[in-house]
Each structure stands twice: as C-alpha cells, then as structure tokens.
Amino acid sequence: MPPRRRRTPAPQLNEAARLADQLQAAGYTKRDIARIINRDPSLVSQFYTKYKGAAFVTALTHVLTAVQTAGITDTTELASIAAQHITRRTTAAGTKARVRTKAVLITPTGTGTGRAGAQAIASGSARLRPLIAEAARQGLRMAFTVRMAKTSYLHASGSRTDSPGIRRDVIQRADHTEERSYGSAATGGFDAADFAHRVDQAGGDVTAAVHQWLVENGSIRPDAHITHLEIRTWRPR
Numbered sequence: 001m002p003p004r005r006r007r008t009p010a011p012q013l014n015e016a017a018r019l020a021d022q023l024q025a026a027g028y029t030k031r032d033i034a035r036i037i038n039r040d041p042s043l044v045s046q047f048y049t050k051y052k053g054a055a056f057v058t059a060l061t062h063v064l065t066a067v068q069t070a071g072i073t074d075t076t077e078l079a080s081i082a083a084q085h086i087t088r089r090t091t092a093a094g095t096k097a098r099v100r101t102k103a104v105l106i107t108p109t110g111t112g113t114g115r116a117g118a119q120a121i122a123s124g125s126a127r128l129r130p131l132i133a134e135a136a137r138q139g140l141r142m143a144f145t146v147r148m149a150k151t152s153y154l155h156a157s158g159s160r161t162d163s164p165g166i167r168r169d170v171i172q173r174a175d176h177t178e179e180r181s182y183g184s185a186a187t188g189g190f191d192a193a194d195f196a197h198r199v200d201q202a203g204g205d206v207t208a209a210v211h212q213w214l215v216e217n218g219s220i221r222p223d224a225h226i227t228h229l230e231i232r233t234w235r236p237r
Contacts, residue, residue: 002089016053019060020044022097026067028075030121035204036079037086041123059085076205106131110140116207118227124205128231132199132206135192135233142192143183143235144210145230150178162219177227182219186233192233206231 013021020033034041037056047053053060059082066072067080080165112135116125135142150172155162155172157178162226166235171179183189207226 004141014047014051014053014170015057017051018046018089019057020047022055022064023060023067026064027162033060034077034123035075036082038079038083040126056082056086059083097177106134106138106140106233110135110138110233112140112231112233113149114231116154116229121207121226121229125207126204128206128229129199129204131179131233132192132229136196140192140233141180141183141185141189141236142195142231143185143189144232144235145179145180145181146210146214147173147177148220148224148226150176152220153178153180153221154218179228180219182214188236189234191221 010171020030023033024030027134028036030044031041034044037044039056043052062085063078063082066078066143071186072078072081112131113132114128120127120139132142150157150168153162157172157180162180170181195209195213198213199206202208202212209230211224211226215222
C-alpha cells in the first residue's frame with residue numbers, strides 16, 4: 001500500500017496581504033489598492049505570491065483605519081493618507097533605493113509615443129498617464145490608436161461616420177481584431193489637456209478614459225474591450 005501523501009499546509013498571509021484582504025472585503029479591488037499606495041497592481045498581487053509589501057504595512061493600516069472608523073471611501077483621499085506613511089526602502093549601503101520607472105520621452109518638437117499591450121491594459125494603461133499629463137502641461141496635441149475585436153466597432157472599416165473629420169486608418173489582424181487610429185497632425189488631433197482631464201476623472205485609468213470617449217462619440221459598443229492602445233503627441237503649429 002503506497003504511503004499517504006502529506007498535505008502541505010497553505011502558507012500564511014503576510015501582513016500586507018492580510019490588510020489588502022480586509023480592504024477588498026470593504027469593496028476595494030487590487031487595482032484600487034495599487035492606486036492608493038501609488039504602485040502597479042502587480043505589486044499588490046505579489047503580496048500573496050512573493051510575500052512582498054512589508055514597506056506598505058503602516059500605510060495600509062492607516063488606510064484601513066480611515067475606512068473602518070472615519071468612513072473615508074474616496075481613493076484619492078485614501079492615497080493622500082497612505083502617502084504620509086510610505087518611505088522608500090534603503091539599500092545595503094544605507095541609501096534610499098531608486099524607484100524604477102519608465103522615462104516619459106517627449107522630444108523638443110513635442111513628439112512622443114506610448115504603447116500599452118494586454119497586460120498594461122488590465123491595469124488601466126497606467127504607464128501612459130505620465131505621457132498624457134506631460135503633453136497637457138506642454139500644451140500638445142495628441143492622437144491614439146485602439147485595437148479591439150471587429151464586432152466591437154459600430155461602423156464598418158473606413159466609414160466616415162466613425163468620428164468624421166479625423167483619420168480613419170484601419171489595420172485588420174488575423175485574430176479578427178482591428179486597429180483604428182483617431183486623430184492626426186493633418187486633422188489637428190485632440191487637446192492633450194482635455195484627455196488628461198478625462199483620465200483624472202477616470203481615476204487615472206487611461207484605458208477607461210479612451211473607452212468612454214469612443215462610446216460618447218458613437219464609435220464602439222459600450223461593452224467593447226480594448227486590447228491594445230497607443231498614444232501619440234506633437235506640438236501644434
């Protein structure tokens with residue numbers, strides 16, 4: 001008779017994961033928690049998989065207290081509370097560790113490009129937000145390209161009804177998706193400041209802001225799912 005396999009006990013949650021669980025029980029998503037601590041949602045997942053998050057325990061504790069005792073629910077206000085209790089870790093040499101971020105490249109002519117694939121889309125294309133914010137600060141114009149299932153668009157490929165007066169470039173993919181571009185330097189594009197405002201209203205979610213614009217302009221179905229997104233900027237003449 002073969003020996004019985006011993007069950008490996010489930011690992012206990014670390015303190016950061018335990019606090020994150022309590023915030024999720026209060027109605028917040030992992031993405032919300034990531035916004036509150038001003039980090040990528042993947043880090044919140046690593047509270048559970050790689051037992052990270054020790055540096056955020058104090059901040060999350062104060063946030064949870066604010067939710068449970070003070071009744072504060074706004075993520076922006078909770079982020080302000082968390083920021084007061086987040087400090088960068090120190091290196092072995094005793095210096096403050098650098099926070100790894102991708103540089104936002106906008107040339108002196110105002111040209112800038114940022115792309116977000118499926119994984120970044122899932123986290124709201126947060127990497128594109130600094131590009132749009134900087135473009136707004138410099139008074140630039142912008143355009144964007146979205147990719148989604150063909151059936152998500154309300155108008156046929158190249159239709160002039162699809163946001164008339166702007167560029168209608170279409171690229172059809174073998175997986176039954178289409179890329180469509182909206183705005184260009186030739187047509188004037190869009191005011192980056194307007195889109196920056198939209199992104200702020202969407203809680204920093206660039207994908208949601210672009211999706212809402214497309215719905216408002218009658219270009220896509222409300223349940224459409226953007227799979228890829230590209231933002232382009234330039235300086236108006």
